[in-house]
Amino acid sequence: MxxxxxxxxxxxxxxxxxxxxxxxxxxxxxxxxxxxxxxxxxxxxxxxxxxxxxxxxxxxxxxxxxxxxxxxxxxxxQARRFVETIGWPPSWAAYVRHAGQLGRTGFRAALDGYKENRIAGDKEHRRATDKAAGSISPQKLYGVPVGLMFFEGAPxxxxxxxxxxxxxxxxxxxxxxxxxxxxxxxxxxxxxxxxxxxxxxxxxxxxxxxxxxxxxxxxxxxxxxxxxxxxxxxxxxxxxxxxxxxxxxxxxxxxxxxxxxxxxxxxxxxxxxxxxxxxxxxxxxxxxRRQLPFRPEVVMDHTGTISGKVVAND
Known part of the structure; x- marks a missing residue:
């Protein structure tokens, strides 16, 4: 249309x-x-x-x-912490190419496997820009599947x-x-x-x-x-x-x-x-971070609803 x-x-x-x-x-x-x-x-x-x-x-x-x-x-x-920890190639083009070669099923398995034995709070990582924007981790496969959006879009x-x-x-x-x-x-x-x-x-x-x-x-x-x-x-x-x-x-x-x-x-x-x-x-x-007038702690879901808050720095 x-x-x-x-x-x-x-x-x-x-x-x-x-x-x-x-x-x-x-x-x-x-x-x-x-x-x-x-x-x-x-x-x-x-x-x-x-x-x-x-x-x-x-x-x-x-x-x-x-x-x-x-x-x-x-x-x-993806977040540097994720790329380096999982052992993907150390450049954007190389790890994007690698992710694409995994196929959709293989990509999901890699991200799920990465989280399996990690402690709560250290399973999905956000990039510096995600933290600044209040957006979710690009590893996310469920709910708002931005991980799959990365998989389909970046390659x-x-x-x-x-x-x-x-x-x-x-x-x-x-x-x-x-x-x-x-x-x-x-x-x-x-x-x-x-x-x-x-x-x-x-x-x-x-x-x-x-x-x-x-x-x-x-x-x-x-x-x-x-x-x-x-x-x-x-x-x-x-x-x-x-x-x-x-x-x-x-x-x-x-x-x-x-x-x-x-x-x-x-x-x-x-x-x-x-x-x-x-x-x-x-x-x-x-x-x-200590110079910022606020600390963003908000995330938007797929309905456009905001959760979290914006906290003033001392």
């Missing part, structure tokens, strides 16, 4: 921006969602939206000639030959950055649930939360990201929020593009085995 939002031709300085809401098992019911935008001097403007029921469309999009930059919502890497990124800042040098005209909509959601609407894939659990309050989120984004994006957002309200009509999440991925990709001369917005200390989520609020993580 493809929806057109209107033409954005004629701007002086533009960049093609893609926002991709990923899934570990795409289907017609739960497709990969891609929003196509244009970033000009003043605003990020939506052009069209596509839903991809299989990985063929995703791979084809990655292969299209640039210039473009895509923000994609899945963990591009395809590697095979496509795109450039991934800090992780892989590929075609400089095709760039992929890791996005995480949860960072924006928490900032704009806090703990409110804004989506659910289960029809019986979809509510009018969630629809209102999506509208509030989009409106807050429009109002605050110029200050927070440095450009305006021009996007239709009907992005909020999708109860699973895949359409809206794709827009949030595009926002983070557009911001990263604006920061391309400054490590695409990542801190100097970015771990080149793990990668980094692109968002201005995560750059504060470059500071020593």
């Amino acid at each position: 493809k929806l057109e939002f209107g033409s954005c031709l004629g701007y002086r300085s533009t960049m093609k921006i893609l926002g991709i809401d990923f899934t570990s098992r795409p289907s017609r019911r739960k497709p990969i969602t891609c929003i196509d935008c244009i970033l000009d001097d003043d605003a990020l403007r939506t052009q069209s939206l596509e839903e991809w029921p299989n990985y063929d469309n995703f791979e084809a999009a990655l292969a299209k000639p640039g210039p473009w930059i895509a923000g994609i919502d899945f963990p591009f890497g 395809r990124l590697l095979a496509s030959g795109v450039t991934i800042p800090h992780l892989h040098e590929g075609d400089p005209q095709r760039i992929a950055i890791e996005a995480y909509p949860g960072v924006l959601v928490r900032h704009f609407i806090g703990r409110r649930s804004y989506k659910n894939d289960t029809r019986k659990k979809q509510t009018t309050d969630q629809h209102e939360a999506r509208l509030n989120l989009l409106q807050a984004l429009r109002e605050e994006a110029p200050r927070r990201y440095g450009f305006g957002i021009i996007a239709p309200d009907d992005l909020c009509d999708d109860p699973g929020a895949d359409h809206l999440d794709a827009l949030l991925c595009a926002v983070q990709a557009a911001w990263a593009w604006r920061q391309r001369d400054d490590r695409f917005g990542a801190p100097e200390t970015v771990d080149r085995l793990e990668g980094w989520i692109a968002d201005p609020h995560l750059s504060v993580s470059e500071l020593p």
Whole structure:
């Protein structure tokens, strides 16, 4: 399916921006969602939206000639502690290639086996960027299976030959950055649930939360990201929020593009085995922990519900 939002031709300085809401098992019911935008001097403007029921469309999009930059919502890497402890190859490209060669069943077995004899609290590790963003471990196979999203997504990124800042040098005209909509959601609407894939659990309050989120984004994006957002309200009509999440991925990709001369917005200390989520609020993580004004201890689940808290540092 493809929806057109209107033409954005004629701007002086533009960049093609893609926002991709990923899934570990795409289907017609739960497709990969891609929003196509244009970033000009003043605003990020939506052009069209596509839903991809299989990985063929995703791979084809990655292969299209640039210039473009895509923000994609899945963990591009694993935690250094996990990679080194399990004994996988010591570079991003090598361990991603190794993970892909295991096959889906073998990958699951490797992650399950790793956890089997480890003590509670030391079974699944988070990257530095996960801790900063409040996202779950990229080893997670159940509930929100971001581990399987890594397994399906990262090898395809590697095979496509795109450039991934800090992780892989590929075609400089095709760039992929890791996005995480949860960072924006928490900032704009806090703990409110804004989506659910289960029809019986979809509510009018969630629809209102999506509208509030989009409106807050429009109002605050110029200050927070440095450009305006021009996007239709009907992005909020999708109860699973895949359409809206794709827009949030595009926002983070557009911001990263604006920061391309400054490590695409990542801190100097970015771990080149793990990668980094692109968002201005995560750059504060470059500071020593004792200097942070807060300590994030929150995690978002697949319904968009926040658990945990934000604790002030003394």
